Amino acid sequence: MKVVLGHHAKHQVVFVGPFGVGKTTALRAVSDIPVASMETASLEAAALGDQGKTTTTVGFDYGEWQFPDGARVGLYGVPGQERFNAMWDVLLPQSSAVVLWLYGNRAEALSEGRFWLDALARRKAVARLAVAITRLPPDTPDHELEPYRRLTGRYHPLAPVITADPRDPGSVMQAIMVALSTPFSAVHA
Ligand SMILES: Nc1nc2c(ncn2[C@@H]2O[C@H](COP(=O)(O)OP(=O)(O)OP(=O)(O)O)[C@@H](O)[C@H]2O)c(=O)[nH]1
Ligand SMILES: [Mg+2]
Structure with a gap:
């Protein structure tokens, strides 16, 4: 795979969320360059039993997408597994916006949300x-x-909550645009 980068992305959007929720899938759905991914085979991923997921992100994913106004957006996907959280420390502080992906069909979805917030x-x-x-x-x-x-409102009063399918480019674009157009606010516990 060959990725050629010759310009600066204006925004950096980071995809975060629990293991297997679809961060890498979402990034691949919209990136207009070949995605650079640090994925390895994972028995835990296979055990999720989710549409044949067999790998997990251990470093990060990088892709790019062009905002309708022409501005380029750098997209980063972090690992969902906490043991690889060094990447969270590297990427989160410098992001322009964050999309938190959560499961809508799991009993533990809200506690996962609390963990990530x-x-x-x-x-x-x-x-x-x-x-x-x-x-x-x-x-x-x-x-x-x-x-x-x-x-979400307890942590960030202005953050919108939407439904989105990580496999659907339109959905992912909407999540990115909504995140980038949200007013800044402190995320506080
Ligand atoms: N049925 C269904 N499957 C989905 C949906 N969203 C994602 N998936 C599947 O769930 C899996 C998500 O895998 P990844 O994109 O690797 O997840 P990830 O969040 O990057 O995982 P880690 O980086 O390992 O934490 C893929 O097999 C997707 O096809 C959805 O809305 N419905
Ligand atoms: Mg991933």
Whole structure:
């Protein structure tokens, strides 16, 4: 794989969220350059039993996407597994915006959300943030997002919560644009 970079990205958007939620998938869905990924085979990934996921991110993913106004956006996906959290420390403090991807179909989704919002609060004082909930049917009534909104609002009063499918480029673009257009606010625990 050959990646040629000859310009500076204006924004850096970091995808965070639990193991296997779809950060790498989302990045690959929208990147307009070949994605540079640090993935390794993983028995845990296979055990998730999720659409044949067999690898996990151990370093980070890098891709790029062009905002409709022509500005280039650098996209970073961090590992979801906490044992690789050195990458969180490197990438989060310098990001322009963060998309937090969460499962919409798991009992532990809200506690995972709390874990990640705490992790953001510890690493980044001020952020643009959007929360993207995956694996919900397109006709999901808006009130089903309320528990996620209440949780997110405790950490960042202005961060929107949307549904998104990491496999769908339109969905991922929307998550990126929403994150970048959110007003800055402190993410605090
Ligand atoms: N059915 C369904 N599958 C999804 C959805 N979103 C993602 N997936 C699948 O879930 C898996 C996600 O894998 P990755 O993109 O590697 O997840 P990740 O968040 O990068 O994982 P780590 O980096 O290992 O933490 C892929 O097999 C996707 O096809 C969804 O909305 N519905
Ligand atoms: Mg990944």
